[in-house]
Amino acid sequence: MDNPSTSKQTLSMSQSTSHCEETVEPNFYFSPNGTKYWIPSVDTTEKPKKDTTFNSWEDVVTMYKSYAGDAQMVINKLSNSSLYFKNNFFEYLAEDGELRNMFWADDISRSNYKLFGDVLAFDTTYHTNRYFMIFVPFMGVDCYKKCVTFGAGLISNETIDSYKWLLEVFIKAHSKQPQLVLTDQDPAMKQAVSAVLTDSRHRLCMWHVTDKIPSKLKGEMERNTEIKSCVHKLVWNVFIKPETFEHRWHEMINDYDLSSNKWLTDMYAIRHQWVPAYFRELPMCCLMKTTSRCESINSQFKVYSSEGNTLVEFTLCFEQALNAQRFVQRQLQLILQQRHL
Structure with a gap:
């Protein structure tokens, strides 16, 4: 397993991290057939020009990194999403021109947390992107006893500070703490939960x-x-x-x-x-006794993603996995509605 903290591959950002806050127009356009294209926010001098020739593939890669910096494209996309869709949430941390942590949750995830956020589980998974950033999905159980996603994060390492940042931003997005939070026995994760989720009961995965x-x-x-x-x-x-x-x-x-x-x-x-007998009084606690639901969505996500993905590809894969999860929920909702007709 790759160690993110010792990886020499870094995630360069091609422009100022404050650019997203200054953006007043969405950086995308629609083609005549309705396809949506994202446009990197760079100076005109850095944009590709028609009939440009390159001496080598290395020059092409250099141009791509300058024009379409991977991290900046994702930041622009998620920032614009939260700017023009007010119920979407996105926040990131950059240090010395490198993306360190990020968290995002769309309006459906935030609505689901309001309904089913009494019990929260989160776990980490690796090999989802080429930068060795660690994927952290936040999960719960809905009224159909199926996995529901409350948001997701990427962190550059598994330190107490990284987990604290992620949990603080999660609470900022959802405005309330869960009654019960379920994790594995990771010591850094345990200390972060104790420091941030002060109103929640912390339970270890059985x-x-x-x-x-x-x-x-x-x-x-x-x-x-x-x-x-x-x-x-x-x-x-x-x-x-x-x-x-x-x-x-x-x-x-x-x-x-x-x-x-x-x-x-x-x-x-x-x-x-960790023993269920000590959590009997909490709502829905018996539906989640392990982090296996997180591991299940992690496995589902890996069907779409791979360790060679850029961050742009990673976010597209995440959206695809999330859409698959929500499609199942809509099917169950339709079946329930038909039964009551």
Whole structure:
């Protein structure tokens, strides 16, 4: 897995990052057949001219980078979108002429968050673009128990500051914190959630915890299989109360003589962060116990995207994946409406 923080490939910006704020006209036009074309905002001297000749392909690439800087094209596109469609949201961070972080959410994503934003899950995925920027989708569950997207971000590294920036902008876009936020056990992510989402309950992904059980047990395979089955039956039970969970956990520890297992002891110490019994009172908490829904949309997104994509290609792929998700939601909505006719 590539390490974004050590990558030597950087994302150059071909012009001032403040340009988007000064734009008063949309940088696009429609062809006679209705196709929409985006136009880079550059000086006339930098625009390609008819009958221009080049000495090599390297000169062509240089011209392209100067005329159609990848990062700037995406910034222009998303900035204009939020400028002319008031319910769309976009914000980015640039340092020393390089794009570091960005977050965007259209009007449908923001409307979905108002309706289904009690529970929020987010996870990271890699290899979606040639700059090794990390893709972070924000997900929830709608009234059809299907994945719904509340927005998405790109960050240049997985530091506490990057996650804090992303979460702060997310709250700025949606104006309220979720009741419950679900993540994996990434330490930087955990600290950022605690610092920014102060009104939310933070819950760890159960799958990331239970998946480690086989590697944390010693002894015969048959015995370990029994222990894993016992743990799964206990922690995945959404109907028991905390006191019942604790009683049965201690019974399991005594029955299998596991009191000296440090990992199980540590997981029990933070049981209130990942066991469903401690979240029973929160709305919709039982619909999301893992970040698998984020991983599902990540997998779907990778059907359209690839690690060689530019940011322009990346955003187009994201829109395609989002449209596919929303098409399913519209189908379900239509089926429900027909049943009530």
